[in-house]
């Protein structure tokens with residue numbers, strides 16, 4: 001009987017935590033400033049990324065790997081506009097790393113709403129992101145600052 | 161003829177099984193179910209009870225590389241070499257839609273010379289203690305299940321809410337006579353746990369905290385409970401992993417152990433021998449620690465190497481040694 005009580009207690013605290021988690025599960029869109037993460041993104045992340053030129057190189061490499069990945073390239077061929085996406089992503093990534101750059105594209109939820117993107121496809125882009133960091137010789141720990149900054153967009157981009 | 165009839169009787173069920181596996185593995189259905197879409201290393205490795213996690217601690221992550229879009233599984237072989245013991249663990253697990261995990265593992269623990277003094281004596285006296293004169297072996301089956309409840313370990317970097325899962329193990333230790341000798345109260349028992357896992361990308365670190373509700377002695381390898389009964393308690397476990405690159409992690413683990421058999425001697429068929437009579441027959445159990453490095457050369461293979469510091473195990477002190485675990489995912 002005591003074990004039942006403990007299990008109930010564990011379940012109750014789990015549910016309490018879940019309730020606390022609710023507001024945070026709202027969709028995430030770019031806010032026009034550095035992404036808030038816990039712990040925060042290191043203050044020299046953009047500098048270590050190589051500034052605007054470095055971020056641009058990374059985005060170029062990102063799309064190189066995306067367009068080579070047979071799991072996801074069809075989506076970009078069919079619905080994307082690679083030149084526009086490279087330009088807009090270069091803005092967005094600088095902004096979320098804390099650069100004084102204004103992102104001028106659509107919100108993440110609006111841009112991806114009709115694409116029916118799965119978590120599996122999202123993860124494929126994350127793998128391309130790590131490959132891109134290696135391609136432009138951005139260290140893994142610096143790369144993770146950008147991964148941390150973009151990660152919350154998963155909730156708005158993955159719709160299936 | 162008789163043999164043929166026997167075969168015939170099994171044919172219908174065989175046919176059904178074949179049809180089922182054909183349905184499952186027919187290109188279309190299997191292609192829809194199968195998934196290996198998690199990012200490299202985020203499936204974790206297989207812990208010694210067979211669940212997905214670290215080396216000794218179950219995590220809130222679901223094993224394998226399946227995302228919520230499908231299923232994936234893995235098999236593992238783990239070998240731990242301690243001064244007086246060797247653990248061989250072979251098992252498999254499946255992850256279903258990144259929500260449910262089912263696992264099985266078979267642990268075989270050889271005890272080296274630990275019980276040889278007792279074994280020689282009791283063998284001569286013909287006492288059923290479960291101890292062979294040499295190389296007493298303990299075998300245990302571990303069935304596990306885990307359900308991911310809420311939270312997102314990887315992508316919710318903008319909040320501190322961990323991914324939380326609840327799970328349990330059912331463990332059947334087959335050396336009942338030895339467990340009786342060691343004065344454990346049960347040879348089969350269940351454990352329940354709640355695990356919370358979170359990755360902190362800005363500091364390249366994964367943190368896992370697990371609370372296990374259990375009465376196990378040495379994870380059940382020396383049974384459950386003691387002379388005072390089978391009282392379960394909540395014991396904390398912690399894993400810290402630092403991600404060196406996308407395919408390598410290093411870290412440390414801690415697991416609290418209980419004291420059900422602490423200070424107890426051995427019970428030789430009803431006679432509890434004073435602990436200091438035959439050298440040291442007093443049992444002790446320490447908390448477990450390990451330091452590990454895990455390599456993920458591809459989504460199909462992980463290699464974990466660790467130095468395990470398990471302290472006192474039954475009659476023997478200073479049990480530190482090497483741990484290696486191979487996991488193949490498919």
Ligand code: HEM
Pocket residue numbers: 072075076079080081084085088089092104105106107111112115117121122123125150151153154157
């Ligand atoms: C964190 C990850 C992602 C980020 C930061 C991101 C960012 C962007 C940006 C900035 C745009 C341009 C919006 C505009 O045109 O105004 C865009 C569009 C697009 N994204 Fe993503 N994206 C991500 C993940 C994905 C994934 C996983 C896919 C598919 C597998 C995807 C497919 C597309 C497509 C096809 C478009 C073009 C949509 C259109 O022009 O109508 N994106 N994304």
